[in-house]
Amino acid sequence: xxxxxxxxxxxxxxxxxxxxxxxxxxxxxxxxxxxxxxxxxxxxxxxxxxxxxxxxxxxxxxxxxxxxxxxxxxxxxxxxxxxxxxxxxxxxxxxxxxxxxxxxxxxxxxxxxxxxxxxxxxxxxxxxxxxxxxxxxxxxxxxxxxxxxxxxxxxxxxxxxxxxxxxxxxxxxxxxxxxxxxxxxxxxxxxxxxxxxxxxxxxxxxxxxxxxxxxxxxxxxxxxxxxxxxxxxxxxxxxxxxxxxxxxxxxxxxxxxxxxxx
Numbered sequence: 001x002x003x004x005x006x007x008x009x010x011x012x013x014x015x016x017x018x019x020x021x022x023x024x025x026x027x028x029x030x031x032x033x034x035x036x037x038x039x040x041x042x043x044x045x046x047x048x049x050x051x052x053x054x055x056x057x058x059x060x061x062x063x064x065x066x067x068x069x070x071x072x073x074x075x076x077x078x079x080x081x082x083x084x085x086x087x088x089x090x091x092x093x094x095x096x097x098x099x100x101x102x103x104x105x106x107x108x109x110x111x112x113x114x115x116x117x118x119x120x121x122x123x124x125x126x127x128x129x130x131x132x133x134x135x136x137x138x139x140x141x142x143x144x145x146x147x148x149x150x151x152x153x154x155x156x157x158x159x160x161x162x163x164x165x166x167x168x169x170x171x172x173x174x175x176x177x178x179x180x181x182x183x184x185x186x187x188x189x190x191x192x193x194x195x196x197x198x199x200x201x202x203x204x205x206x207x208x209x210x211x212x213x214x215x216x217x218x219x220x221x222x223x224x225x226x227x228x229x230x231x232x233x234x235x236x237x238x239x240x241x242x243x244x245x246x247x248x249x250x251x252x253x254x255x256x257x258x259x260x261x262x
Contacts, residue, residue, distance in 0.1 A: 017094060019046030020061045027072040027097065029120075032174045033104060041072065041099035047090035060087050072097055072122070074172045077133050081126040097122045103179050105191050107198040108205075114193030116140065118179055136166045137178040141186030142202075143239045146210035158206055160190060161213065161239040163220060168232040185219035186237075187211045213237045217250040224254060231257050 021044035031037035045061045064087055068080045077095065085093035102115040121136040141161050149156035163182035167173075183189035188206040191198070211219075217237045224233040236251035 015049040017046040017092075018049050018056050019094075020044065020058060021046070021096075023062075023065070025065060027099065029099070029101065030073055030174070032176045037101065039099045039101060041097045043098075044094075044096040045084060046094045047084060047088045048092040049090070056088060056090075063087070074122075074133070074135065074169065077122055077124040078126070078131045081124050081131070085126055092125065092127045094125045095122070096124075101175055103176055105189070107191055107194050109197040109201050110195040112193045112195055112198070114191060116179075116190060116192050118175070120175060132168070134166060134168060136164065137175055138162055138164045139179045139182040140190040141182050141216070141237075142188040142190055142206055143213060143216060143237075144187040144206040144210045146212060146215075148243075149207065149210050156207060156210065157241075157243045158187065159240050159242040161186065161216070161237055163216065164234075164236045164238075165220065165224075166234040167224070167230050170229050170231050173229050181220060181223045185211075185216050185223065187216075213239045213248050213250040217252055221252040221254060225256070231255075 023043050025041050025043050026038065027041045028036045028038055043065060045065060047056060049056055061084070064080070064084050068076070068083070072080075081093040081095050084095060085091075098119070098121050100117050101120045102117055104113055105116050106113050118140070119138040121134075123134040123136070125132050139162065141163050142158060143161045144156050144158035163186065165178050165182065167178075187209045188202050191202070194202065217235055220235040220237070221233070224230045224235060232255045234251065234253040236249060238247050238249040240247055
């Protein structure tokens, strides 16, 4: 049959990225307590296209995805984009996996267990400059306003917030570790199942541990700086304010790859 995609194109215009996106796909990812966790990813795959090729072969993206679906981890993202680049005869290849990941948390007093969702992104690319993988974990936390506590005769406004940790890593790190970092830097963690004794504990704990978004993001950055496995990071915290008609946010970026170099 005629291969229309491989026909020559005479407009002398290369394409930076061409491929498929927003395809839902079942995947398996490492789970620290259970071994693996099955989830559904929103996937985008793309490659560069030379100026003299009319089109790419879209079916090959799905073929590569099918061959990799059970091996979506930090360790094999490079192999995935290498396969993509080879299969499509491209100079550059890119893959993005967005998926929910569930952490089992035990309530602080009753020990009741529930699942808390965080959102994960693997953004991998292979270009002439080499391989790059950006891992992002978004985890819910709680913040309690220090100013509100200071100026009020009783109580203080508190709210759910989200900590976003984008990292480039030297080696594998469990997703659960990032969630733990966020919990430790906030006023209090977020749980899905709490009994009355747990609610009392969490409410009082947050009150005794007030944090601005600035406090939380600085503490997160300090954890990233202290972790040798983290080469580069961007951390941000957005507090979904309970008494204001806006979110409050703060962000810090750090690059440790050139630390100590003159």
